[in-house]
Ligand SMILES: *[C@@H]1O[C@H](CO)[C@@H](O)[C@H](O)[C@H]1NC(C)=O
């Protein structure tokens with residue numbers, strides 16, 4: 001994990017800055033430390049340019065466990081917000097035709113997507129509340145028969161401040 005100090009106005013998304021500045025929570029707004037997750041989710045093929053998913057079995061519970069550890073560490077290290085990379089839960093679906101990714105791995109991917117309000121989702125919310133920091137969750141969201149590339153900003157009180165389906 002990598003930390004850098006930035007002012008809220010300099011964060012990547014204007015929507016994020018607006019949502020944070022409206023919050024009643026206690027983080028020092030205007031000068032907030034951002035924890036940016038750089039480690040890979042569990043069972044994700046490494047290194048970065050490895051597209052081979054053979055024997056990589058996703059497990060959303062394990063990914064949520066790892067996310068909770070990072071949320072705790074960010075708070076312990078003094079961050080006011082933790083942000084996860086796109087689709088960190090359960091892992092960005094990099095794959096190629098040779099690997100036949102959609103045929104062999106898509107079903108596992110869908111089954112390991114996160115549903116808002118599910119036990120794994122609630123575990124993340126509880127961890128965020130306990131840590132007392134903001135969190136920008138980035139995940140494959142399973143909603144009814146669809147999956148979405150989603151981003152949700154959670155307050156230190158566990159409220160959803162902003163929720164977005166990118167795709
Ligand atoms: C926050 O406040 C700004 C300015 O008052 C407003 O434009 C924006 O929609 C608000 N954002 C949220 C998430 O309520």
Ligand SMILES: *[C@@H]1O[C@H](CO)[C@@H](O)[C@H](O)[C@H]1NC(C)=O
Nearest residue numbers: 005006007028030031032033
């Ligand atoms: C932000 O806070 C840090 C200490 O945590 C301080 O060193 C820095 O000067 C502050 N920056 C601004 C712009 O207030």
Ligand SMILES: *[C@@H]1O[C@H](CO)[C@@H](O)[C@H](O)[C@H]1NC(C)=O
Nearest residue numbers: 057058059060061062063065
């Ligand atoms: C997924 O991970 C959890 C630990 O977080 C473990 O208890 C469970 O057995 C795993 N499931 C499978 C199918 O491996």
Ligand SMILES: *[C@@H]1O[C@H](CO)[C@@H](O)[C@H](O)[C@H]1NC(C)=O
Nearest residue numbers: 097098099100101102103104
């Ligand atoms: C992908 O996998 C399916 C089912 O295993 C198979 O029928 C198909 O030929 C494979 N395609 C490629 C390009 O390997």
